[in-house]
Amino acid sequence: MLTPGFQRALLTAHRSARHRASRFAPVPRARTRTSLSPSYGPAPAMTASRAPLPAWMAGRECLVTVAYAVSGWRMTTASKTTAEQLNGTDRVLYLNGTYQVASAGTGQASFAFPPPIGTRTVLVDYPAGEVVTIPRHVPAQSVRALMTADTFTEDAVFTSENLDPAERAQSGFTIVVHAASATSTRVGYLRGHDIYRAGAITSAEAANHLAHGYGRPSVGVLSATEAFPPDRFLRTLQQRGLFTMTLPQRSLGTGYP
Numbered sequence: 001m002l003t004p005g006f007q008r009a010l011l012t013a014h015r016s017a018r019h020r021a022s023r024f025a026p027v028p029r030a031r032t033r034t035s036l037s038p039s040y041g042p043a044p045a046m047t048a049s050r051a052p053l054p055a056w057m058a059g060r061e062c063l064v065t066v067a068y069a070v071s072g073w074r075m076t077t078a079s080k081t082t083a084e085q086l087n088g089t090d091r092v093l094y095l096n097g098t099y100q101v102a103s104a105g106t107g108q109a110s111f112a113f114p115p116p117i118g119t120r121t122v123l124v125d126y127p128a129g130e131v132v133t134i135p136r137h138v139p140a141q142s143v144r145a146l147m148t149a150d151t152f153t154e155d156a157v158f159t160s161e162n163l164d165p166a167e168r169a170q171s172g173f174t175i176v177v178h179a180a181s182a183t184s185t186r187v188g189y190l191r192g193h194d195i196y197r198a199g200a201i202t203s204a205e206a207a208n209h210l211a212h213g214y215g216r217p218s219v220g221v222l223s224a225t226e227a228f229p230p231d232r233f234l235r236t237l238q239q240r241g242l243f244t245m246t247l248p249q250r251s252l253g254t255g256y257p
Contacts, residue, residue: 061097061141062181066130067111067122070151072171073195074160083158086127094131094143111146113174114189114246122146133223138179169194173243190234192243201240209233 075083093100106123113120128145135143151157160168176189192198206224209215215227224233231247238245 061139062179064134064138064140064143065111065146065176065178066128066134066143067113067146067176067178068126068128068151069113069117069120069148069174069176070171070195071148071173072154073151073157074163074168074171075158076168076196077161080158080161089127091125091127092131093125094135094140097141099132099135108149109146111176113176117174121149123149133225136223137225140179169197171195173198188245188247190238190243190245198242201242202237205233205236205240209236 126145126147
């Protein structure tokens with residue numbers, strides 16, 4: 001059974017010849033089942049698109065880390081149900097150039113987010129869709145997803161189904177993409193608030209892009225970065241007020257531009 005592990009369902013869809021031959025172009029992660037939708041497109045797009053690859057990535061394999069810092073998340077009934085379903089399910093990993101299925105569980109590590117967040121304890125191998133979608137358009141050797149550990153220890157995160165919408169909108173997120181090859185590193189990040197509003201508008205804008213022919217001439221099950229030119233899509237979302245972003249910069253260390 002692939003469900004309720006949406007990572008495995010997404011991986012199956014991406015591998016399916018039937019889906020890839022479809023006459024439609026659905027966009028996985030344009031809105032995730034947990035509504036952490038900013039992760040669906042900005043994270044892959046902040047690394048690189050397939051056409052063309054940046055010179056620093058050409059012919060190289062890199063380690064891509066996607067790190068989320070989410071605060072004030074007050075789950076809806078649907079989000080809570082998804083969290084309960086994901087608890088104890090297998091994880092899809094992308095390590096050493098291959099997809100792997102691992103038993104349930106996340107380790108802990110530290111990750112340096114841009115100021116003012118700073119270094120935080122994170123859950124390693126958080127079940128994010130980017131583990132499936134990023135290797136499709138970035139020459140990644142491995143892709144890891146991280147989530148701040150204290151996101152799920154805040155008061156009311158799991159008991160907020162009936163929360164006033166204005167209170168639910170107070171959530172905040174920072175998403176960092178760190179892509180490192182043997183000789184170079186790129187770091188990009190974005191910040192925003194109200195993850196549910198961001199999810200809804202991102203989904204609508206994805207449909208708008210498809211309807212107006214802004215996508216690339218591809219069919220099948222596509223990640224957003226495969227479906228749309230990433231810079232245009234990200235800047236459109238930024239103009240909608242969903243987030244502010246700092247696109248990848250060259251870094252010789254772990255510092256932020």
